[in-house]
Amino acid sequence: MAELKERLRSDLTTAMKARDEVRVSTLRMTLSAINTEEVAGESHRELTDDEVVTVIGRESKKRRESAEAFDGAGRTELADRERAEQAVLTDYLPAQLSDSELTELVAAAITETGAEGPKQMGQVMKVVQPQVAGRADGRRVSGEVKRQLSS
Structure with missing residues (x-):
């Protein structure tokens, strides 16, 4: 069990x-x-x-x-x-990622996938989601991915 x-x-x-x-x-x-x-x-x-x-x-x-x-x-x-x-x-969930940790993970995923714009958000999300599983809300993750791909 x-x-x-x-x-x-x-x-x-x-x-x-x-x-x-x-x-x-x-x-x-x-x-x-x-x-x-x-x-x-x-x-x-x-x-x-x-x-x-x-x-x-x-x-x-x-x-x-x-x-x-x-x-x-x-x-x-x-x-x-x-x-x-x-x-x-x-109390039963893993500790949530800080904003800086999330920013670093997303930046690494963007580098790994070579994504260059918002149209490639799905590729980045596919890489980031398993790394943040349970440690960050999906809305927060997608917001950070959008922010980094837009700049």
Whole structure:
């Protein structure tokens, strides 16, 4: 079993004993999403730690987008709940890249691919995405690639 999945289960038990409702519901939803991913398709299999990080990242992104939507609708109490859930998930994600680290990775990818303009953004993204997996939001990465290819 993936180490990260086992850690999630263990932390769920701890949160239940501590009666931490936000952490309990967040971890239950995350474990459910992981289980759904494992049984999806024809091959029922255990996810690797990297795949579990991908699922957690997707869940975290959902929370961030929901919080933004609730803020836009004036539902601050729901937005706060989504942010609290996202904070729980952040504990299980790798450390985010700093702006300077992201800039360096993108610059190296541009050099590697020889890209010279915005039309070649896809080639650069193909090289950068595996390097930043789970450590930077896709919007942030594409924004940096666009910025560097435009200048």
